[in-house]
Amino acid sequence: MSPYEALKLLGPGIVQATVDKVNIIRAKLKATQDRQKSYVDVRRKDLKFEVSDRVFLRLSPWKGVVRFAKRGKLTPRYIGPYEIVERIGLVAYRIDLSEELSRVHDVFHISMLCKYISDPSYVLKTPEIEFRDDLSYKE
Structure with a gap:
């Protein structure tokens, strides 16, 4: 069976549910990355040295x-x-x-x-x- 025939049998509802779940996963990953970045930024300090230091x-x-x-x-x-x-x-x-x-x-x-x-x-x-x-x- 071709993918188009399978899509007609399963319907667009399953595709939309899958897209919604992928969007939820992306949003949670983004929130986790932002939280970790905020933890790192607190301790990060910009170092700069001069000649003869x-x-x-x-x-x-x-x-x-x-x-x-x-x-x-x-x-x-x-x-x-x-x-x-x-x-x-x-x-x-x-x-x-x-x-x-x-x-x-x-x-x-x-x-x-x-x-x-x-x-x-x-x-x-x-x-x-x-x-x-x-x-x-x-x-």
Whole structure:
């Protein structure tokens, strides 16, 4: 039987009911997407860095790879701080990496960066310790 003959037998009522259900599903999906977008927009912040700003670099979570001699929850999330050398486009930055990271490409997406805010109170000054000849010291 051709589709047109089946349409005559089933009638336009079933087709209209199906179209109505598809429209209801689309409306519910749109409402769900809008709700999720409103949740994300609350936490979203526009990041913009300037040249010579200092940033931390996010490490990608690779499973099973031991980086910086730590494993599991104690692995560092960020390394740095590094200085931004150049802005490339709207969301990419060139960073001045250290010598041990010389094999890594030096252009990163803005999502991989975290702003470094320097605070002099976090810098700890170590007192000078005078050692004796037998490598002991006075507390």
